[in-house]
Amino acid sequence: MALVDHVEEDPEPLVELANRHVVSARQFDRRTVAQLCRMAAMYETTPHLMQPPLAGKILISAFYEPSTRTRLSFESAWHRLGGDIMSITDPASTGIAKGESLADVAEMFNNYGDLVVLRDSSDTAVYEMLESLRIPIINAGNGIDEHPTQALADVYAIFKWRPALLDAQVSDADRIRIGIIGVPGRMRTVRSLLLFLSLFPQAISEVVIICDTDDPFDDGQKAELEQAGLKLRVARRLNNELPELDVVYINSIAWVGDTFERLGEELALTARSPLKPGSIILHPLARGEELSTDLDATPHNWYFAQARGAVYIRMALLTTITQRIYQVMDLST
Amino acid sequence: MALVDHVEEDPEPLVELANRHVVSARQFDRRTVAQLCRMAAMYETTPHLMQPPLAGKILISAFYEPSTRTRLSFESAWHRLGGDIMSITDPASTGIAKGESLADVAEMFNNYGDLVVLRDSSDTAVYEMLESLRIPIINAGNGIDEHPTQALADVYAIFKWRPALLDAQVSDADRIRIGIIGVPGRMRTVRSLLLFLSLFPQAISEVVIICDTDDPFDDGQKAELEQAGLKLRVARRLNNELPELDVVYINSIAWVGDTFERLGEELALTARSPLKPGSIILHPLARGEELSTDLDATPHNWYFAQARGAVYIRMALLTTITQRIYQVMDLST
């Protein structure tokens, strides 16, 4: 796979993530993302793992907010690495007593598993639990704050498509323009994605936020991204922007607790949209009418590849956090 | 076990099922059923599998309609074959967005597992998903349409009891009369069972449908079965028929969505019923008052053996679909 050839294997950037919590996209840098993508590509092209690196390790899969995709993606990744799983999917069946603190829940997790994946409708739960956890926790979505591993899957798709964007230097002609159809201040997937994109300002000529509000950012969000070197612009008319976009990211659904809101229903992609030739479409899925099925059979469809890659990039991240990278880096020698 | 001695091992009929979806009993023929029953009997008599054939394989166990028996039966089978499992048991916790298509759910399953088992209150969901699935799916009950693996367990019990019924030629004296207490047009277990029985017209003198409606069949159902060579008769009075029945199949419960209907509450079996000596009773369970516990300790009780065998016949089917038959057929050399 081109990505494997393009990036030289280097374990050192991954060492920083060993045994660490993964809560925000801010914890990553360019070299770490490159190595994770490389390991994910190795996993994606290796049919069988000779030695499952997580044999004997227990994952606590805690999804207090509804999910199928993210949960199955993580659980599939953990299974493929040879580990065992305990699931908590319905808070009502967990018997958490009135007033039981998150600190006590964290202490319980310390005793029973080796890693926690948590999705919660509260923005703060994962941060509160960090303080008492002695095992790593991965944020699988906290309220409307972040969803770092989804964004990692998004950029993995982009770098599989154009590995050269991982380079320290990218020529003007090779830089890409990315359109994001969504609301950065209200969507955790977009918030995390923008933070990851801000690690690669050398590869991105511009990020165009396409939505139907004038001020889609949270306080300080735009400034932080621009400070990192990302060029941002807000636009309203999707079809005006499409002919110049190399990557189109769309996500009209914002999860708020157990319900969802549709934002910007006039912003939709179909086979008749004026897409730039060679451009790719990403969508974290599940999708509704904002992304038409008549695009599925076109070369623009990278959202299925994005979903497939999500398992492998999670395998790479889990291998790294559980300090098992040396068991799998032999694959490339 | 008699069945193992009676049927000569032959992998060829199983090759047709390799990597195939199993949605309807119509997909099977006599020789395939015979080989599956033989493999199930091998599993039933082999205490330990040396090499678990499904190591590293992931099952997506999707039970959108309530179930314990069928789910545990499949999951037990998959565990005993050495595979891993991800369960989806509560549709409300799955976060399926309003309007997410079954095609997209199928695409997600393609990415995260190696085989799907699906139970759904919709008759059509499994057929819709087929079109987008690239991994095999097994129908574990679709509305009131079919339940092919339950029927496979039913006939496995019959052939364990009388292996000679699997032969191409069966003498008149050895043919059996089967009574089915239930409504073929409304019960998926009965619909699938009749389709399997229609593969063995040479072994069955008559199938008697015993119920309290005059026309218990769906449109075309009776004609299809008779075309295959099965002789069918409808009767009302259970006790009139019992003395001549070699196999009595009873199932008074029809699942419709999350509730159930009891059909024919006057049709019940007890130790005082005029059962033919040597006859066997089958019931897919769970049972209510239609099958009295005072029959449990009698030789007529083959419903417990039927439930036990259900794990082994599912192990045989799963081994076949995942193309692992050559890993286990060595057992018999």
Next chain:
Amino acid sequence: MALVDHVEEDPEPLVELANRHVVSARQFDRRTVAQLCRMAAMYETTPHLMQPPLAGKILISAFYEPSTRTRLSFESAWHRLGGDIMSITDPASTGIAKGESLADVAEMFNNYGDLVVLRDSSDTAVYEMLESLRIPIINAGNGIDEHPTQALADVYAIFKWRPALLDAQVSDADRIRIGIIGVPGRMRTVRSLLLFLSLFPQAISEVVIICDTDDPFDDGQKAELEQAGLKLRVARRLNNELPELDVVYINSIAWVGDTFERLGEELALTARSPLKPGSIILHPLARGEELSTDLDATPHNWYFAQARGAVYIRMALLTTITQRIYQVMDLST
């Protein structure tokens, strides 16, 4: 670990538990508890099991009453021993037909798993199921009756703290006074704990029940314990008793079905409580305001160690019941 050195390894007392149901604390004697604690301590100090003793074994984890801690504790133990798990956590999704008997559920479990762990709001369900089960069942809490494995975890913590209390003879100076803040007649954890403590009258100078009712015992409960040699006293004023208590056990929450009751809200422990120096506090958790977090960082905190040890003592019990003790007793040679 001191406990391992203090107790000589002896498989004989464990042989009695092989393949047995574990329903009540009454099934244990002093020597069996000592050997289970020793094996738990071996597990607690052994980072990796060379040969997982439960490979290929299937646990049916049936929690019909809400639970996180006990379920995760058992499932973690089973996973660490190398086994597979099928979970039933929501009775509504199990499709148990109206009128399906516990005997039939037991027969189903016989076919699909190798051991059952059951928590139920009914006192009698586990006893009813016993009669039809051919695989072992462990009571993980039946109504307000018992919770034997929780109590086993409680005494494991005590014996890790003072292994010499396991001896047949304990000097007067070394005997301990145990305070139990709770209601023995209404709390299954306390009921089971007192039964276990009654196996060690030689080590206990007195058990003080501290609560705000005059008669906290069930009919015959006090007499049974005193008959075994335990000295019991009921007191009302916690702070009067604390200075003389070596072990303080607190549990203000009694589970009744899906809700809970708080009993004795005036009985609470904080860092300002007049605790005896060197005393330890135990709490089965989850906790509320009755056990203040300002005690967490003090040497009195043995409730976290108690929760951690709960996995290892369950590993020891599961190893024993599934007749695998000889696979792990080699660890100590």
